[in-house]
Amino acid sequence: MTRHIARSAAALALTISLTSIAGGCLAPPNVCRGDPGGATPTDDTVCDHLASLSCLAGPIPEFVDGGPEVGPVELGFDAAGGDLRTVHATECRAGYASWEASVGAEHFAALTRCYVAARNCEEVEACNRGCELVLRPDAGSADAPSSDGGATDANVDVGIDAR
């Protein structure tokens, strides 16, 4: 928290001094740029690796066009863990197949290699960000989110600072 308070104080000082509004200085780990190349990992490889990181994929909710209904909501108290892993196995493979069909082969290979190289969920997400403009399926795809996701301004701090 001390770090954040210091950061907040620095931000306040920036404002008071009326200096130009500056962006952050952290850059996202752009894993795709350092992609060594190679074969495209299989869906089992990718999905098992994500599961080993506890990065479990859930279903696309109802607010995404084409996604499954949330439906009657189960309390799910005792379902955390085991059921989520079952859901992950299905959803991750469905997502793999969907994106394989809608993303260029070269970029899809880079993305899946990035997923397999990731060491935590933040890095998995960074794979999406690093390759954002070329890897996402087209907007309007029945089974995937739109292509414009989040920050696109290079001056904006998109650093990964998970706590």
Added chain:
Amino acid sequence: MRASRVVLFVGACLFASVVFSPTVVRADPVDADEDGNPDEVFGIRAGADLGFGTIERGDFVLLDASLYLRVWNIRADVWAPLRFLFDGFTFVTEDWSQPRDINRVFRCVRLDVGDYEQPEDRYDPTCEAYPQRSGRGLHGRNYFSLRVAPIQGVSLGHETLVFNFRGNRDMQRPQLGVVSDLIVSDWLSANLYLDDLTNPGVMVGRAILRPSILISGQSWDETPDDFVIGLTYAGDFQAPLYRQTAFGRPLVDPGNGTARFTRDSLVAVGADVHYTYYWGLGDRTAPQIGFMVYSDFNAFPEIQDAFGFHAGLRFTYRHEGWQLFLGGEYRVTGNRYLPEYFDTEYVSRAQQFLLTPELRGLPGLDPYVTKYGYMLSRPTGYFHSGQIYGNVVIPIPIDDRGHSSPLPIGFFIEDADGPANASVSLSVGPFRIDQLVFAAQYLRRNFDDWSQMFSLEGTLIRLLGRFYFGPSDAAPGSIEEILSFVHLDARFDRRWFQTFEGDLAETNDFALTVGFTAGT
């Protein structure tokens, strides 16, 4: 194991409620509040509630044990809110599965020092700062209050940055926050709020200064003019920046079934001034009419074009307890500035911003975009917008001696260039009289068509109240005294909750309980 501890704890509370409820502990006479009557150093009250609730689309039997304890000016209101599945009467152990859940028993723990009106020794669901002591001058008031309680209804200054903020989606099973208030005579006051004691995220605070009082010793309510300078801070140490996904599928933490986010800190600062001039001061029989001009400048300094400049004019009328103000506000805001960023829905929208049909219809947005991410995704530049707002305080008579209790009712309507920028809010209360405490709120954000301002989809509605069946000053031994120990609690909360898959869905929570408390 944990469940057995909880049951043991509840049993202890119930035992305490039986054993201690008739106990009145008295100490040497002290008259700290100078009301001519000796103060009781200790106060205690205990009881239990039983009722029914529909929470996050599940039906439950609700059983609460409560204990109120005061030692001098330290007050601790603790409870054990227990849920049992209505179908099968199974205890919901998941409410207490995390170590920090035990904090939840502290419903409102507080230390108040200085000049304040001593309240009754009983549960106050608002856990707000106490008003000044009646019959005392306003200008000498020094007061400090430190409270640990779930954060709700926090508004700061002109409410341009922090508006009715609450720290939990689910107020039935909240985590505790920290609140502090400081008043130094008339010239300085400060507030600080932390949303979660054990996992701090949002911290907001404000300080105001009345320099004319400090420099020239004027009394702001006895001179026609009132000039105030304010500074506001609002930050989220762990604001969700991106919903983590793989192949477009949202990622879920198997440990607790919550959505995974890449987080970053987010800081906003604000400076504001206002000047009010009153006519009619000095004549208590005449209405006081005032005009306020004010200006706020807020900015998220780390984000380009996330600033808001607000200039407003407010008409004020005060007479015999009635207060009315109506105002209009003109805004020049950066494209990446969202008004009242830290509002009642912040906890939900920070995770998933596209919660209304109008927002979901916007082209080119990631459906998982967070509030922070949405802000960043907007183009640079600035635009003009406005807000109309009002507030009326109605003095509700509470006795035959001319005393009244204020009932505040406030609203705002705002809109801006661009789609899905209209918002409307209505707040009533919190209102307290002897037998009744209640508050209500309606908030609908990000719609286009004003005919949809009362649409329920994506709208937050909250009602809560407590009613005592008898007056607190009932004659000892009377039936009214017994009735004063019995209360009815009702809560309704139309809000968002996180589903098993980590996404947000709407719920209409409702709880009705009947309880009994007895004590000093």
